[in-house]
Amino acid sequence: MQKAMSGELGSRRFLVRPPEPAPEMLLSLPSSSIYLGKTLLLHVPFFWNPKKLVNPHICICGITGSGKSYLIKSFITRARLIFGARALILDWAGEYSEWVRLAGGKVVSFGKDGLNLLDLGGSTAHARTRQVVESLEMLTDLQSFPKQRRLTEDAIEQAFLSMGLKLHQPMRRKKRQPTLEQVHAILKKNSSRDPEAAEAARRIRTLLLSSGKSFCSTTIGMNDLLSGLVCVDLHSLPTESLRSLAGLSILQFVKEKMRNEPYRPEGGVSLFVVVDEAWKIAADERSDVISIVREGRKYGFGIIVASQNPTDVHKSIFSNAGTTFLFRLTLSSEREYVRSSLTYSDYYEEISHGMGVGTALVHLEMAQPLRCPRNFILEKVDGEPLMRLARIRGGRMDVEIEKDELGRRLLSLGLSDRKSSEILSEFERSSFSLEAERFSSLLESAGATRASVLSFLRELGASEKDLLGVYSASRPGRHQGGEAMLRLKKNNLRKNKSKGGGERA
Ligand SMILES: Nc1ncnc2c1ncn2[C@@H]1O[C@H](COP(=O)(O)OP(=O)(O)OP(=O)(O)O)[C@@H](O)[C@H]1O
Ligand SMILES: [Mg+2]
Incomplete structure (x- = not known):
């Protein structure tokens, strides 16, 4: 009572704002802006707006399955629609290519396509030499062998000079550029005099042998990489080091391109570069991921770095990214690492242990400093339904259809809602791939005729030969299927002739 009378209680704030940004x-x-979901406490919708943030860069961490790639895919889908932004995805694990294809983008497969590491791409021979040597240092133990490092650097420069290129001038007219094969030959020539040169030559040879021709000739249209939605699928390269070398080389090219873009004082983002699970290339100070984080904003380039383990992401990325999403992290050492770069209270630390899939602690660095919390919990990333391809295979037949489209087609075949969702569940249980025989028996037991199943598979692109291979084995039911198919084919032929059309393949 005495406290109340003295006014002491009145000066205390009983109703304090929950710890969420204004x-x-x-x-x-x-x-x-891009809508991403609601805050946990006050259910305020969160719209990601690059103009309100210090920069458009995004850092995402969380254990496997916590929702990092789902956020990236939803974010990029909306960024393309709302900002008309381009996106280049460096796909280490091959987890984006299917989605990119379905979203109408382009997939470049490293291994099938290649990139000459010594391709100048707008840079000078001297700068490219340094970049290649730095990449090799980041990914191998070359740094511990200074003489080999120097010999490799000299050999790369000699290779450029031997093609008539100047070390400090950008190439004016298109000229042939050297490859690592020439660098290897130069080191090999010197190896009889110097065992260190022999060792350096061995390194390059190992790289050439393990990468096939992937790093010797450029078949990837480098300018095409920065148009629309592009995924560079690195997963077919045989080792993590080679994948990282390819990733680093592409980032070097992106950096050169970025520096030639006009300055964008009005902010906004024209290109997002996505580096998901790039544990070797986001941790090193010299990586171009860091150059893009430092310089990207003024050119309208945003980088999105994602990792399961935050200690694989360099601290300067955490402390410089305008937005950080922390999905669930189980190890306290990892949470401490993040917390030492971002400031957040024990309240968030406690909640962040038990977050479910899609829930994230978000940290924002605003362009205009405001005196209010910069962290909040995003209840669940409210993303885009992800497209999935369902595959139907058998013999030489291998056809695909987007899952939702398959659902619609099943209904149009006359199946009930329940039967069609049972078939979709069967696809989900079998990793979205079913044998054609199983698929047709499911459809037939749901009431579709064999003829309509065959016609459906044909529409997906199965040829008569494929269908015969699947359905014309010795079982009586199969014979019937084969006959039904041939009957149907004859009918089609008749129909086409009467329309004046030819036979389908
Ligand atoms: N916000 C969400 N809403 C609905 N489903 C989600 C959400 N986030 C993730 N999922 C689903 O959870 C699964 C795992 O998500 P995702 O692939 O994004 O995990 P990840 O963090 O990228 O894992 P990894 O590190 O193994 O690549 C996916 O099937 C995805 O569709
Ligand atoms: Mg992922």
């Missing part, structure tokens, strides 16, 4: 930090017009 709504003006979170809300923006949907036409100029």
Whole structure:
């Protein structure tokens, strides 16, 4: 009572704001920002707006299955629609290629396509030499062998000079550029005099042998990489080091391109570069991931770095990224690493242990400093339904259809809602791939005729030969299937002739 009378209680704030940013930090017009979900406590919608942030870079961490790639795919889908942004995805594990194809983008497969590491791509021979040697240092133990490092550097420069290229001038007219094969030959020539040169030559040879021709000739249209939605699928390269070398080389090219872009004082983002699970290339100070984080904003380039383990992401990325999403992290050492770069309270530390899939602690660095919390929990990333391809295989037949489209087609074959979702569940249980025989028996037991199943598979692109291979084995039912198919084919032929059309393949 005495405290109340003295006014001491009155000066205390009983109703304090929950620890969430002010709504003006979170809300923006949907036409100029990306909606990602609601805050956990006050259910305020969060619209990601690059103009309100110090920069458009995004860092994402969380254990496997916590929702990192789902966030990236949803984010990129909306960024393309809202900002008309381009996106280049460096795909280490091959987990984006199917989605990119379905989203109408382009997939470049490293291994099938290649990139000459000594391709100048707008840079000078001297700068490219340094970049290649630095990449080799980051990915191998070359740094511990200074003489080999120097010999390799000299051999690369000699290879450039031997093609008539100047070390410090960008190439004016298109000229042939050397490859690592020439660098190997130069080191090999010197190896009889110097055992260190022999060792350096051995390194390059190992690289050439393990990568096939992937690093010797450029078949990837480098300018095409920065147009629209592009995924560079690195997973067919045989080792993590080779994948990282390819990733680093592409980033070097992106950096050169970035520096030639006009300065964008108005902010906004024209290109997102996605580096998901790039544990070797986001941890090193010399990596171009860090150059893009430092310089990207002024050219409208945003980088999205994702990792299961935050200690694989260099601290300067955490402390410089405008937005950080921390999905569930189980190890306290990892949480401590993040917390030493970002400041957040024990309250968040406690909640972040038990977050479910899609829930994230978000940290924002605003362009205009505001005196209010910069962290909040995003209840669940409210993303795009992900497209999945369902595959139907058998014999030489291998056809694909997007899952939702398959659902619609099953209904149009006359199947009930329940039967068609049972068939879709069967696809889900078998990693979205079913044998054609199993698929047709499911359809037939749901009421479809064999003829309609065959016609459906034909529409997906199965040829008569494929279908015969699947259905014309010795079982009586199969014979019937083969006959039904041939009957149907004859009918089609008749129909086509009467329309004046030819036979389908
Ligand atoms: N916000 C969400 N809403 C609905 N489903 C989600 C959400 N986030 C993730 N998922 C689903 O959870 C699964 C795992 O998500 P995702 O692939 O994004 O995990 P990840 O963190 O990238 O894992 P990894 O590190 O192994 O690549 C996916 O099937 C995805 O569709
Ligand atoms: Mg992932």
